[in-house]
Amino acid sequence: MTKKVTLVIPNYEKIFECSILSKRPLLGIGYIAAVLMQNGWAVNVVDAFAENLTPQQALKRLLDFDAKIVGVSVNLLAYSFSKEFTKLCHNNDVKVVVGGPEVIINPEGVINGISPDVAVIGEGEQTTLELLSLLESGGHWNPEVLLNIKGIVFRNTDGEIIRTDTRPRMKNLNDLPFMPYELFPIKNYDLRYGVLPHDPIFSVYTSRGCPFNCSFCSNREVWQRKAFYMSAERVLDEIEHISKKYMISGINFHDDCFPLNRQRVVDICEGLLKRDIKISWMCPARADKVDEELLKLMKRAGCRNIWFGIESGSERILSLIRKEIDTEQALEAIQLVKKTGIAVAASIMVGLPTQTMAEDMQTIKFLEKAKCTLVYMAPYVGYPGSDLYKEFLREDNKYVYKRIGTFVLPNSEDMTWPEKVVFARRYSRKFNMTFRRIGCQINNFGLFTTAKMGLNKILSRK
Numbered sequence: 001m002t003k004k005v006t007l008v009i010p011n012y013e014k015i016f017e018c019s020i021l022s023k024r025p026l027l028g029i030g031y032i033a034a035v036l037m038q039n040g041w042a043v044n045v046v047d048a049f050a051e052n053l054t055p056q057q058a059l060k061r062l063l064d065f066d067a068k069i070v071g072v073s074v075n076l077l078a079y080s081f082s083k084e085f086t087k088l089c090h091n092n093d094v095k096v097v098v099g100g101p102e103v104i105i106n107p108e109g110v111i112n113g114i115s116p117d118v119a120v121i122g123e124g125e126q127t128t129l130e131l132l133s134l135l136e137s138g139g140h141w142n143p144e145v146l147l148n149i150k151g152i153v154f155r156n157t158d159g160e161i162i163r164t165d166t167r168p169r170m171k172n173l174n175d176l177p178f179m180p181y182e183l184f185p186i187k188n189y190d191l192r193y194g195v196l197p198h199d200p201i202f203s204v205y206t207s208r209g210c211p212f213n214c215s216f217c218s219n220r221e222v223w224q225r226k227a228f229y230m231s232a233e234r235v236l237d238e239i240e241h242i243s244k245k246y247m248i249s250g251i252n253f254h255d256d257c258f259p260l261n262r263q264r265v266v267d268i269c270e271g272l273l274k275r276d277i278k279i280s281w282m283c284p285a286r287a288d289k290v291d292e293e294l295l296k297l298m299k300r301a302g303c304r305n306i307w308f309g310i311e312s313g314s315e316r317i318l319s320l321i322r323k324e325i326d327t328e329q330a331l332e333a334i335q336l337v338k339k340t341g342i343a344v345a346a347s348i349m350v351g352l353p354t355q356t357m358a359e360d361m362q363t364i365k366f367l368e369k370a371k372c373t374l375v376y377m378a379p380y381v382g383y384p385g386s387d388l389y390k391e392f393l394r395e396d397n398k399y400v401y402k403r404i405g406t407f408v409l410p411n412s413e414d415m416t417w418p419e420k421v422v423f424a425r426r427y428s429r430k431f432n433m434t435f436r437r438i439g440c441q442i443n444n445f446g447l448f449t450t451a452k453m454g455l456n457k458i459l460s461r462k
Contacts, residue, residue, distance in 0.1 A: 003136060004042045004067040007033055008058055010078035010085065011048040023050045024191065025184045027205055027254060028100070028124065029073055034177035035125040041132065043183060048081065050188040055085040063092065069135065071128060073100040074110060076405050083114045090115075095141065097131060099124040104222050105385045106406045107153040108161050117141055119153040121163075122222070123170050123208070127151045169223075170208070173230040178238050179204060181246055201250040201282075202242055206235045206268075210256035212286075215322045216311075216349065218385035219256065227260055232267035236275060243279055250304075251281040258283035259290060266294065269301035280304045287325050287333035295340040305373070306337050307345040313366025314359035317352060321388065327366055334370045343373040349380040350427075351412035351420035353392035353399040360412075360423065367431055375431040379420035382408030 007029050026047070033043045044065040048058045062070055070089055074082045079102070086096045099120035103110050110119050118141065120127045130149050134141065143156040151167030170176075181202065191200035207230065209223035230238075242248055259265045272279075282305035290306070298306075310330050312318055318326060337344045346367065350360050367375055382393040384406040392399050393408040401417035402409045409417045 002066065002068070003040055003132075004044070004065060005036060005069050005071065005132060006044045006046060006062045006065055006067040007071045007073075008062070008085065009045070009047040009049055009073055010081040011053055011055075011058075012075075012077035013080065023189050024203060025179075025181060025186075025189065026073060027179065027203060029071075030179045030181070030184070031176055031205070032071065032099075032124050032128050033183055034180050035129055036132065037180060038177045039129055039133075043180075045183040047185055047188070049078075050185050055081055055088055058085055059088045059092065062089070062094065068093070069095040069097065069132060071097045071099065071124075072116070074098045074102045074114065075100050076102055076407050079113065079405055086114050086116055095135070097128060099128070101218075101222065102406070103153070105218060105383070107163065109406060111153055111155055111161050117154065118146065121151050121153060122167055123151075125170065125176070127167055169226065169228060171228050173205075173208065173228055174234040176230075178241050181242065186246075200246070200248050201252055202246065202248045203252040203254040204235075204238060204242070205254055206230045206258070207255045207260065211260070212257075212324065213322050215320065215387040215391075216352070216380065216383070218383040218389075221385035227256070229261055229264060232264050232271055235268050236271040236277070239272070239279070240275060240277055243277060248279065250279050253281060253283040255284065257286050257289060259285050259294065262289070262294060266297060269297045269303075272301040278302070282307065284309070287330045290333055290337065292336055292340070295337060295342065299340050299342055303342055305343040305345060307347065308333065310334075310346040310366075310370075311349050312352075312355075312359070313363035314355070317355055317359055320352065320354065331366070331370055334372060338371075344370075345374040345376065346370065346372045348375060348377040350377060350424050351410070351415050351417075352380045353388065353410055353412065355380075355412045355414075357412075357414040360415075364427060367427075372431070375428060377424045377428045377431070379417065379424050380410060380412075382410050 009026050009029055029045060033045060036043050044061070044067060046053070046058050046061045072082055072085065082098065089096050096116040097118045097120060098110060098114060098116040103119045104121055107119050107121055110116070118131060127149065134145065143154070143162065146152060146154050147162070147164055150165045153161060153163045156162050191202070207227055209227035210219050211225050211227050213220065213225065239251060279302050281302050283303065284307045287308055308330065311321060311323055313327055315326060334344050348363060348367070350363065382389045389408065393410055399410045400408055401411045411417055412420060415423060
């Protein structure tokens with residue numbers, strides 16, 4: 001068997017308002033590709049979303065590469081594409097492996113709905129390599145053999161859905177090869193971030209997992225509340241590699257919470273300074289994981305933006321979602337970051353089950369006081385696997401506005417889903433179209449580009 005494999009990022013659908021559809025390299029696919037390349041496989045990445053391809057066009061890319069096996073990343077927004085693409089692959093005698101968040105949350109549903117040969121649950125690098133190595137050695141994906149591969153779901157010859165033993169988490173992330181950005185259609189991506197001064201900006205993982213227990217998040221199902229880290233040296237080596245090879249201007253640390261391990265962040269920052277790596281960077285954080293000494297070091301090492309998941313300005317809602325941070329802590333952290341000279345972005349959810357309009361307005365008052373550089377406000381979406389979903393959205397009731405696959409677009413106590421969309425848009429404009437925000441955009445992109453970006457946003461709403 002020729003050691004060729006194609007990895008496909010499906011073309012997504014905007015099936016509900018406020019869905020985030022950023023055209024950027026998909027890190028999960030990238031690191032799987034890196035591991036396969038390290039083991040002698042020729043890898044072709046087809047990003048159907050970035051290139052706006054149909055399933056037929058994506059299939060042609062696959063067949064032109066002469067690969068007999070394809071890996072597909074599946075999530076809610078790509079369900080219909082993935083289903084049609086899988087059918088086309090089977091018609092052309094191509095084996096299909098799927099993975100991604102939807103497989104973790106609902107593996108049986110993916111097998112029934114998309115009909116792949118195999119679905120991979122959890123981290124895909126080692127599992128995908130084992131599946132491909134089996135075919136390369138002349139073996140077949142028959143049920144008896146597949147039972148020996150951990151972390152997969154498939155259908156046996158009797159039509160039963162079989163789930164094998166759980167594959168242990170990858171603990172030593174240092175073993176991962178560097179992200180192979182050259183496989184991706186870079187020219188088709190949006191590699192700018194409004195809070196960083198230059199582009200292109202590349203994203204990297206330096207850890208996987210989150211130990212916290214937020215009730216709105218399904219990450220607990222994915223990572224089992226455990227985080228594993230790359231060492232500071234490994235992180236620095238990759239940053240140095242991609243900054244030289246791809247001439248990047250900045251880094252987006254795409255972890256769940258970058259400063260979870262304080263000493264590691266100190267070592268990364270000191271390493272950036274010692275190696276004289278001059279890039280701007282941004283990262284997500286929690287309000288209880290930053291302090292003045294650390295922030296000053298981060299600023300010296302190039303940090304220009306910190307993204308806090310504030311979620312709400314209502315103490316009751318923060319308790320409901322088990323954020324374990326109160327509004328006073330959040331406000332103190334925001335002011336401390338601003339004092340250090342780093343831009344602050346806040347992520348906000350509106351309209352959770354049981355949340356009242358008065359509580360949403362408490363969030364608005366909090367934001368008026370906080371004066372963040374950027375606010376991302378979106379209606380709460382019910383993710384299967386989360387405790388909030390299990391408590392309020394598993395069964396049809398007054399909070400369920402619409403079901404899309406396994407997800408729920410919920411109402412709150414006082415607003416329907418469409419009203420929540422209008423609310424989020426109205427206040428996003430209020431907090432982002434300020435002199436502070438516009439000044440930041442002009443400083444980063446120039447007056448003409450800033451005006452063009454603003455016009456595009458207005459036109460996209462029509």
